Amino acid sequence: MRKFKVLIIAILVLSLVISSLLGGCEPAKTSQLKVVTSTSLMAQIVERVGGDLVDVVNIIPPAQCPGHFDVKPGDIQKLAEADLFLLHGWQGEIFSQDLIASANNPDLTVV
Template sequence: MRKKFFLCILLLLSSFLISSERIKIITTTSDIEFILKTLGKERIEVINIVPPSLCPGHFELKLKDLEEIQKGKFILFHGWERWMENIKEGPERIPVEIDGNWMIPDINLKASEKILNLLLEIDPEGKEFFERNFSIYKREIEDLKRECRRLKEKVEGLKVISSIQQRDFLKWLGMDVLHTFTDSEISLKEMKEIVEKGKREKVKIVVDNLQRESISGRKIAEEIGAKYIVLTNFPTRNSYRESLLENLGKIEEALK
């Protein structure tokens, strides 16, 4: 009984020491957060600032967010987060500048390679651990790309109208994006032009963006008589794979 008790104490102490030694890294988005957690696992502690359902570019930094940021040794960011200007001091800033929509597998993989190299600089002792996790993740991305091919064959050339934030993702799928709209309310003249074009081209789907869902997108869909769907630009549910498949599932459902 006493042996079991001391064993429990040792396990608790060891887990405490491991957690206290972990490098604390702040992330600005769930894009960076998810890849960091996937590659770094128990060697790092990740604190994400912007919830995946909100737009990181228009995020309003609060006092509690600033307090969280001060806990980190490093902060990884994309480079377009305007609110970063409000952070006058704190963790070392490391940009992860990868162009394109990270929901596209090839771009996500490119970003993960960049983050792997950053981890190797931050924690060189974890080299084998990080590289092994990256190899596993790379295989998962390749498998995911194969899963995407089935839908890509179905939507090749499909005419859609979409949020400008979803344009690149839809083009990657092979869709023909006839017109884009922003999160701002568009003029009556532009609305009329988009609706007329949508009807003329027999557009069946209007795609909006979860992080900056607009009034315009829903109105366009109603006027055209098209289905209205909302896709995410950032991993939700703490899983890139699940979020991408959820996006694809919404598109597939809209085809019915």
């Protein structure tokens, strides 16, 4: 009877140890690609194509002309934290080069 109790206690302790070791094992989460777009149209395309793999932020409001857009400090911060900056390259996006320089993000890819 004593051996049976010791066996039960050993099994319980072993199962607790194993469950505590395996409790912290989760699959590694893939980090999302942080994408900043100059227009809402590009943001929608990237969201549809990238799905859950991308975190998309648009800097020019949907109904605003890019030529009349004023950069805000928050826009610079968004670009400083981004992995990718997508812009159309229209003549109206004259703010883009100054915005990229102000972000001071050497890892930023501009397309």
